[in-house]
Amino acid sequence: MEETGWPSEASLNAVIGGKAAEFMDLHHEQILSAEAYVSLYMKGFKAAMAQRDATTHRENYGRLKKSKVAQKYFMLFLKRSYLKHFDEYSRKRPQLYESVIWIGQNKADYGLFITPVWRKGEWVNDRSEIRHFPKRYWTIGHVIETGLVVNGDPDPIMFNDIEAYLVFFKNTLVRASGSPYEREVANLYVDFVRASPEPEHVPLLIPEFRYGGKAAKHDFRLDFTIINPFTMERVGFELSPWSTHGYLAGLKGLTQAKINEMAKDNFEQEMKKHRSFFDKHGVYALIYTDQQLKNIPALFTEMQKYLTPVDKVAQLDFALLNAFFA
Structure with missing residues (x-):
């Protein structure tokens, strides 16, 4: 908290965890390991920072970058998030158009x-x-x-x-x-x-x-x-x-x-x-x-x-x- 300036652990957790659905397609992506989850998150984070109106994303990245401890925490948080939802993230999910079937005679x-x-x-x-x-x-x-x-x-x-x-x-x-x-x-x-x-x-x-x-x-x-x-x-x-x-x-x-x-x-x-x-x-x-x-x-x-x-x-x-x- 001292090195990054976030006021509490809860606020830092919200910054990291609250962006997962924005950075990754959690509806359809089949994610088979914690490392793959982290990689997808980072790719999404990087892409989000490239947008013109991404000031908040760039600020968050800068605060994490200046603290080695915060970077370690960031990695552990993401891997733990994956393990908490392992069954959901590791199984393949149908695309939205595949998620309904009609059966029966006329x-x-x-x-x-x-x-x-x-x-x-x-x-x-x-x-x-x-x-x-x-x-x-x-x-x-x-x-x-x-x-x-x-x-x-x-x-x-x-x-x-x-x-x-x-x-x-x-x-x-x-x-x-x-x-x-x-x-x-x-x-x-x-x-x-x-x-x-x-x-x-x-x-x-x-x-x-x-x-x-x-x-x-x-x-x-x-x-x-x-x-x-x-x-x-x-x-x-x-x-x-x-x-x-x-x-x-x-x-x-x-x-x-x-x-x-x-x-x-x-x-x-x-x-x-x-x-x-x-x-x-x-x-x-x-x-x-x-x-x-x-x-x-x-x-x-x-x-x-x-x-x-x-x-x-x-x-x-x-x-x-x-x-x-x-």
Whole structure:
């Protein structure tokens, strides 16, 4: 305090800590170490000082620069700030445009948000709270925390527990599709969640992901989608039996050329769907045809590797750190 002129420790802390959100993009940046946090802060601090109206920033920098003790305090404060918020800063967060998903059939659609709030007659995310979200994104715990919403309705659909959501998932969300294959996959998923030692951490098996969002008229839906809660990578699963995705009816009297043209159009439309989902939503779709659909348990076994993702960010053992030299 003597060397820098700040009247109190609290005022110095406010100067350093209060600028973090200004100097860094804490909404989206994935920060994997205390050193990276300090580096980002310093880059932002330097950029802020370069602005024409940055007199206060330059004054603060000058006061820190003239004191070696203050510089050490500055570094320790930033590293400690990072460690206090390690879980928030180290995990990858979805971009704002990725933080809502609309699912379901036409006229039976639901929205899944991260931090849903009702504002001016519609559901939106509270952007400032996305990084503070207490659950892993796009998991069972996520939907229990937020529930689902209906476009135009201020009352969310909440679930008292995991079992309540699983029943809704199986008997409302998936049943509406009318596909026996999807029903069997849903049953296997429900059993998988129930048997999990940490069911809240299981990624959601998202049914009927709508390409066009909440729009009443939209082009495509994916049968199932899984989002990795650690990387935000999206994988779709399309169950494509020939009877619904390739079969051509009413061919009597048609030439072979006309039949080929119809088959080609059918194929082009199906491929357009998958390209569109990848281009707009970053979803890479795995397609399962009749051969794989003969054995749904084997198909679900392939899904399981996406339902058991591994966090590649090493978690800090704070108890060990605190007690190591005790």
